[in-house]
Amino acid sequence: MDKLVLASGNAGKLKELSSLLAPLGIEVLPQSAFNVSEAEEPHPSFVENAIAKARHAARATGLPALADDSGLCVDVLGGAPGVLSARFAGEPKSDARNNALLLERLADEPKRGARFYCALALVRHADDPQPIIACGEWHGEILEAARGQGGFGYDPLFLVPDLDQTAAEIDHSLKNVLSHRGKAMRQLLDRLRAEQQA
Numbered sequence: 001m002d003k004l005v006l007a008s009g010n011a012g013k014l015k016e017l018s019s020l021l022a023p024l025g026i027e028v029l030p031q032s033a034f035n036v037s038e039a040e041e042p043h044p045s046f047v048e049n050a051i052a053k054a055r056h057a058a059r060a061t062g063l064p065a066l067a068d069d070s071g072l073c074v075d076v077l078g079g080a081p082g083v084l085s086a087r088f089a090g091e092p093k094s095d096a097r098n099n100a101l102l103l104e105r106l107a108d109e110p111k112r113g114a115r116f117y118c119a120l121a122l123v124r125h126a127d128d129p130q131p132i133i134a135c136g137e138w139h140g141e142i143l144e145a146a147r148g149q150g151g152f153g154y155d156p157l158f159l160v161p162d163l164d165q166t167a168a169e170i171d172h173s174l175k176n177v178l179s180h181r182g183k184a185m186r187q188l189l190d191r192l193r194a195e196q197q198a
C-alpha cells in the first residue's frame, strides 16, 4: 500500500488523521481530491458507519480507504448524541448549534461525565472482507461554557479533568496523544505493521 484515501469531509479530523498517519510514510489524500460524495451513515454503531464510509470512498476511488466515525457520548443522556453527534442540532451540520444544544440539554445537570469515541476502519478495496478496525475512547466532562480556540466540534466544551484544560485549549500534538482518535490510530498502525510483517 503506497497511497490511502481519507474518507472524511471534516477538516478538523483530516488534519488530525494526516498528522497521526505521518509515521506510516505513505501518500495520504483526502476524499475531496477525488470528489467523493458524502457517504450515508445510517447505522447504530460507530464501527458500522466507519466501515460504510471507508467502502464508499474505496469504491469511488479504487484506492485503499480509511474512515473515522466518531462522536460524543454523554453519560446522563444515555450516550447521546453518539452516532448522531454531527447532526445533533439538525441540518446543515453546525458545531456552534450542536454545542449550544448540548449546553441546553445539560442545563442545571450536575452529572456531566462524557466520552469521545472514535472508530477507524481501513479497507484495502471496496469489498475487502477483512477491514482493519480500531477504536478509542477519551473520558472527560462537559463544561457549562466553551473554552479555547483550537480543535473542532465539541472540543471547547470537553474538559480534560487531569489537565484542567479543554480539548480546544491543549496543544494539538497533546490532543493526538490523549484523544480517542490518537488511541485508535496507534492501534490501527500496530495492526497494519503486524500484517506487513506476516
Ligand SMILES: O=c1nc[nH]c2c1ncn2[C@H]1C[C@H](O)[C@@H](COP(=O)(O)OP(=O)(O)OP(=O)(O)O)O1
Binding pocket: 007, 008, 009, 010, 013, 041, 068, 069, 070, 071, 072, 085, 086, 087, 098, 116, 151, 152, 153, 154, 155, 167, 179, 181
Ligand atoms: O476530536 C473531536 N473533538 C471534537 N468533536 C469531535 C471529535 N471527534 C468527533 N467529534 C464530533 C464532531 C462531529 O460532531 C462528530 C463526528 O461526526 P462524523 O460523522 O464522524 O464526522 P463528520 O460528519 O464531521 O465528517 P465525516 O463523516 O465526513 O468524517 O463528533
Ligand SMILES: [Mg+2]
Binding pocket: 041, 086
Ligand atoms: Mg459524518
